Each structure stands twice: as structure tokens, then as C-alpha cells.
Amino acid sequence: MSTLELTINGKGYAFTQGETILDVACRNDIVIPTLCHLKNTTPTGACRMCVVEVKGARSLVASCTVPASAGMEVQTESPSVVKSRKMNLELLLSSGSHDCLLCPASGDCRLQDLAFKYNATGKRFERTKPKYSPDVSNPFLIRDFSKCILCGRCVQACKDVQVNNAIDYGYRGSDAKIIAKCDLPLGDSDCVFCGECLQVCPVGALTLKKARQKPRICETEAVRTTCAYCGVGCQMNLHVKDNVVQMVTGADAVPNHGSLCVKGRFGMQFINSPERLTTPLIRKDGELVPAEWDEALGLVAEKLGTYKAENGADSIGVLASARCTNEENYLFQKFARAVIGTNNVDHCARY
Ligand code: SF4
Ligand code: SF4
Ligand code: SF4
Ligand code: FES
Incomplete structure (x- = not known):
């Protein structure tokens, strides 16, 4: 074994100093489930879904925060790892209204996918009642706190990716929620409506307005294109059904690496506008x-x-x-x- 090598599930992998266990796994197509991890931001270790077993460690470790080290022996799906993830999922499912049948995010929800994978039914614990009403003050999106798993990806996207600082964690314990400044409605806050938070939310806590009147994202076809609003040339996916653009997401490519501004993300109605000129x-x-x-x-x-x-x-x-x-x-x-x-x-x- 060379100095900088660890084993994952019994196989050796080289790594460079500073990489986390999750980085090494991802680079080698080894799937470790995550909920809070957001690429290109500082890991928060909030969800504990990425836990793995490391030989000699006293407890399971969060692979997104723990640096790889030479000689480390990692198991990604050992019985204790699977048990921990399932328990974690049961707790998340019990804290809110995760009614997949009516959720616009169904089919594009990491919590749903992981519950299915780890056979978490959401029936193990009594469900807590939602504490906060949905916030519909933003013109483009709805915040449904009853589906929020407090993973913090939206906060990181707003702070570290878009650098808008419009939202953050608020309150404590079971009262915790993601708040805009002074817990104002998002529509009255510093939010610039870029929708970065909407894109990174792994569940149905942030959804498009009138989403129930549109096809779900899993029913659409993604068409890659270039935003035509300004010279930055952001790469985007138009999610199309019945020849209508239903939603826009940023494509993970230069120059925007997945991000979009309010125009690119929400300003695409002109494509199907009946007022659009079609002849000179x-x-x-x-x-x-x-x-x-x-x-x-x-x-x-x-x-x-x-x-x-x-x-x-x-x-x-x-x-x-x-x-x-x-x-x-x-x-x-x-x-x-x-x-x-x-x-x-x-x-x-x-x-
Ligand atoms: S829309 Fe943009 S500015 Fe507003 S909360 Fe979301 S990420 Fe922050
Ligand atoms: S709104 Fe979505 S991204 Fe933000 S903390 Fe809740 S679940 Fe996570
Ligand atoms: S998404 Fe915004 S910044 Fe990017 S090309 Fe379109 S208008 Fe310009
Ligand atoms: S992805 Fe590692 S703690 Fe959430």
C-alpha cells in the first residue's frame, strides 16, 4: 500500500491530502448517500446520512467531514451503517408531513429515494405536527416548512454560492426553521429570487409556485441550452413537457457551475408566450x-x-x-x- 491509500469496502484507493472519505468514494463511483452535502461548499455534517464505519473508530463517522488518512479501512454499507441510516431516516420522516402522494417533489426527492432504499416506513415514531405555515410570499417559490429536514443546503447555496445571505437557521431545538432576516416572509426579505435554494433543496420543502398544476420534474425531458438573457452564457436545462418549458435548472458546467440568476431561472415564459413574434x-x-x-x-x-x-x-x-x-x-x-x-x-x- 502506498502512503496515501485507504481501503473502501476491502479495495484500495489512492487519495490526495485534504480529500474527505466522501471525496475519494465519489471519485471512484462508490455511492455514499448524502442529504446535506453541497458540492463546492464547506461540509456541515448536519444530516449524518453519509456515515461510514472506520476500523478502530469509536463510532460511525460522517464521511463528508472526515479527511481520508493512510491505511484507513472504511465500510460504506456495514450492518451498523445501514441501521444508523435507517434510524436517521425514520426520525426525519416522523418530523413533518412527508406525504409523497401529494408532494410536487415526488420522483425527485432524496429522502424518498433513501427511504425506499433503506426500507424506512416513517411509521416507527409518532409524527410531529407542523409548527409553521407555508410561506408563499416569494413570487416564484413556496417554502413548506413541514417538509424541511433542516439539512442547510439552501442556506449554503444562498450564503456561499450566490453570496446573498438572505436566509439562515433560526430558533432552537424543535422550533428550528430556516428563516429570512428577522423571520420575515421571503418576499419581504433580502432575497433576490435567484432560486438557488430551490434547486439544491433535496426534498419538497422548496417548490415552484403552482407546482401541483404542472408536471413533476421527473415527468419532463431535460434539454440543455444556453441562457439567452445576457453575455455570461449560463448553461441550463429546460425541463420540457408537451413542448412547454415547465422549469429551468442550472447545468453543472462552465461558466455557471449549476447556478442561475432570477432571469435565467424564472424568466422563460416568453418561449411559449402567445404574444411572441413568429414572423418578421x-x-x-x-x-x-x-x-x-x-x-x-x-x-x-x-x-x-x-x-x-x-x-x-x-x-x-x-x-x-x-x-x-x-x-x-x-x-x-x-x-x-x-x-x-x-x-x-x-x-x-x-x-
Ligand atoms: S432565492 Fe436566492 S436569494 Fe432568495 S433565499 Fe433562495 S438562494 Fe437566497
Ligand atoms: S428548505 Fe430544503 S434545503 Fe433548506 S434546510 Fe429545508 S430541506 Fe434543506
Ligand atoms: S442566468 Fe442570469 S447571469 Fe446567467 S446568462 Fe442568464 S441572465 Fe445571464
Ligand atoms: S452528507 Fe455528511 S453529514 Fe450530511
């Missing part, structure tokens, strides 16, 4: 009249040609758009410089 319009006798693309492009080419011949290329300027991709804007300046022959290129973002 040409003004005739003061009226905008639908036209074929060939006719419209022919008219533009003819007018630009006439102005250039009469007044020179610099009598023409082109105004690009933040609503185009970088590639489209690149082509547009090429068109201005190489086709028309002018450097008069500007962009609406400068206004």
Missing part, C-alpha cells in the same frame, strides 16, 4: 404587416445597400443585443465590419 413584420402604409423571411431580409439588404451607396458605410451603425449569445453578437460585429464595412457597432447593455 414590415411596415406598409404605417401598419406592421407579417412578411416572409426572404421578403424581410431582401428589404433590409436593399435598404442597407442604398444607404451605403449614397452616404458611405459609416452612415450605418448596428446595435447588438444582450438577448443574443456571444456567438450571435460575434457574428453581428463581423457582419458590420466585413459585410457593411463599418466599425459602428454598439450594444444595448451600455445604455
